[in-house]
Amino acid sequence: MFTSLRARLIASYIVIVLICLVLVSLALIFLVRHLQARLVYSGLVDAAVPTAYRVYNLLQRNLTPEEIIELLKEQAEKQEVRILLLTPRGHVLADTQGDWTGKQAKIALDKILKDPRTPYVYDRITTPGGDTLLYVALQVTPPRIAAEDSESQPRVFVALLASPRRGLRTILKDVAKRFLQAGLVTLVISIILALLIARSIAKPLRHMTAATEEIARGNYDQDLDITAPDEVGRLAASFNTMAREVKASRQAQRDFVANVSHELKTPLTSIQGFSQAILDGTAADELNRYRAAEIISSEANRMSRLVDELLDLARIESGQIEMIREPVDLARILGACVEKFALRAREGDVELELDASALPLISGDKDRLAQVFTNLLDNALKHTPPTGRVTVKTQEVKEKPRKREPITSMIEIAVTDTGPGIPPEDLEHIFERFYQVDKSRAGKNRGIGLGLTIAKQIVEAHGGKIKAESVVGLGTRFTVTLPIAYESY
Numbered sequence: 001m002f003t004s005l006r007a008r009l010i011a012s013y014i015v016i017v018l019i020c021l022v023l024v025s026l027a028l029i030f031l032v033r034h035l036q037a038r039l040v041y042s043g044l045v046d047a048a049v050p051t052a053y054r055v056y057n058l059l060q061r062n063l064t065p066e067e068i069i070e071l072l073k074e075q076a077e078k079q080e081v082r083i084l085l086l087t088p089r090g091h092v093l094a095d096t097q098g099d100w101t102g103k104q105a106k107i108a109l110d111k112i113l114k115d116p117r118t119p120y121v122y123d124r125i126t127t128p129g130g131d132t133l134l135y136v137a138l139q140v141t142p143p144r145i146a147a148e149d150s151e152s153q154p155r156v157f158v159a160l161l162a163s164p165r166r167g168l169r170t171i172l173k174d175v176a177k178r179f180l181q182a183g184l185v186t187l188v189i190s191i192i193l194a195l196l197i198a199r200s201i202a203k204p205l206r207h208m209t210a211a212t213e214e215i216a217r218g219n220y221d222q223d224l225d226i227t228a229p230d231e232v233g234r235l236a237a238s239f240n241t242m243a244r245e246v247k248a249s250r251q252a253q254r255d256f257v258a259n260v261s262h263e264l265k266t267p268l269t270s271i272q273g274f275s276q277a278i279l280d281g282t283a284a285d286e287l288n289r290y291r292a293a294e295i296i297s298s299e300a301n302r303m304s305r306l307v308d309e310l311l312d313l314a315r316i317e318s319g320q321i322e323m324i325r326e327p328v329d330l331a332r333i334l335g336a337c338v339e340k341f342a343l344r345a346r347e348g349d350v351e352l353e354l355d356a357s358a359l360p361l362i363s364g365d366k367d368r369l370a371q372v373f374t375n376l377l378d379n380a381l382k383h384t385p386p387t388g389r390v391t392v393k394t395q396e397v398k399e400k401p402r403k404r405e406p407i408t409s410m411i412e413i414a415v416t417d418t419g420p421g422i423p424p425e426d427l428e429h430i431f432e433r434f435y436q437v438d439k440s441r442a443g444k445n446r447g448i449g450l451g452l453t454i455a456k457q458i459v460e461a462h463g464g465k466i467k468a469e470s471v472v473g474l475g476t477r478f479t480v481t482l483p484i485a486y487e488s489y
């Protein structure tokens with residue numbers, strides 16, 4: 001019955017309102033308990049005055065106390081009181097319940113006798129049955145008549161008694177109906193508000209559910225325009241971000257498959273063509289067969305490099321390759337990389353320089369870091385023309401990433417070339433898989449387009465950053481920033 005979020009919200013609001021109404025009722029009863037006696041006394045006074053006049057009139061008709069009490073029993077039952085007729089000394093002449101007749105009642109009538117200006121007296125009294133009642137007593141004979149003819153008009157007092165709980169019953173009787181009406185109105189209003197609130201929460205969630213189902217069916221163009229409370233609004237914004245990222249991820253996967261297919265298709269076509277030439281005798285002489293075999297070997301090596309780099313990238317991204325954490329001397333790594341490319345630089349008439357002063361040790365994987373700088377130097381030399389220059393420069397910098405975070409020491413390694421540069425529209429894509437700047441960096445020795453992607457993954461796995469800056473016609477600079485871990489050494 002309450003399986004939907006909307007139904008549960010409405011039910012919870014109704015339960016909360018009902019609990020609040022019950023608590024208010026209990027609080028009201030608790031608060032009025034100390035007013036019970038005052039309310040009982042007030043009610044007894046209101047009822048005592050007309051009762052006294054009625055008794056007086058009945059006395060004028062020469063009725064006995066017993067006869068008068070018989071006439072008052074219906075009134076006493078209706079008003080939920082007990083009526084006594086007493087002498088000035090507190091002797092009970094008649095009682096509507098009968099068990100007090102002929103006995104003495106401890107009612108302080110002497111206050112009225114001593115001071116005629118006292119209209120009535122009130123207090124607590126214990127009945128013969130042991131119950132505690134509140135009473136109001138006053139003189140039946142009007143004071144003026146009693147003073148003029150005290151012998152012909154004997155003094156008679158009437159007392160009205162009631163339970164202390166009578167005040168609470170009176171309050172409940174008077175207030176319960178109105179309180180119930182107010183409670184029903186409050187409940188109806190709360191249900192309406194609960195419907196509106198539940199709708200404001202459940203409606204955007206239904207939209208998000210429908211959008212999620214569309215994404216599951218392959219429709220990734222989902223952008224929710226939801227105006228809702230902060231939490232639901234943030235959820236909708238997060239959903240939109242997720243949908244865009246899922247769409248981008250799926251597009252990246254399609255592009256990845258397309259790029260891999262394209263990269264494999266070219267060498268496979270060459271291998272197939274030249275192997276067929278060998279088989280059908282087109283490459284008949286020794287020179288053509290050697291040339292065909294050389295091309296097949298070159299394309300096979302290219303495919304092997306592509307597969308190795310793809311596997312390497314997949315392992316790094318999936319976390320299957322764990323970076324070794326050991327003290328690393330970057331100056332030594334950079335020196336080894338530069339030395340490895342020194343002969344190639346001389347053959348290409350390119351000046352290769354290294355400016356690496358003594359650097360603090362960092363925590364990292366020296367083989368993977370060497371892979372990064374090897375890739376950067378390979379790209380720089382590949383695209384630097386003769387008489388050009390490639391420089392590797394290091395420095396220690398201070399960085400404060402965010403507010404309230406301590407300043408950290410970083411090592412910055414910049415690899416700069418004097419090649420043709422990278423156009424601005426291509427620079428922002430330079431670290432994407434298979435992306436190649438064909439306009440300015442095409443050539444027979446062009447790479448596969450995964451080296452910079454792998455380098456970026458390795459640098460970020462070390463807690464660092466890599467960026468590219470370029471000016472067309474002047475050259476390109478790749479900057480790698482790695483943190484220094486003083487606490488490790």
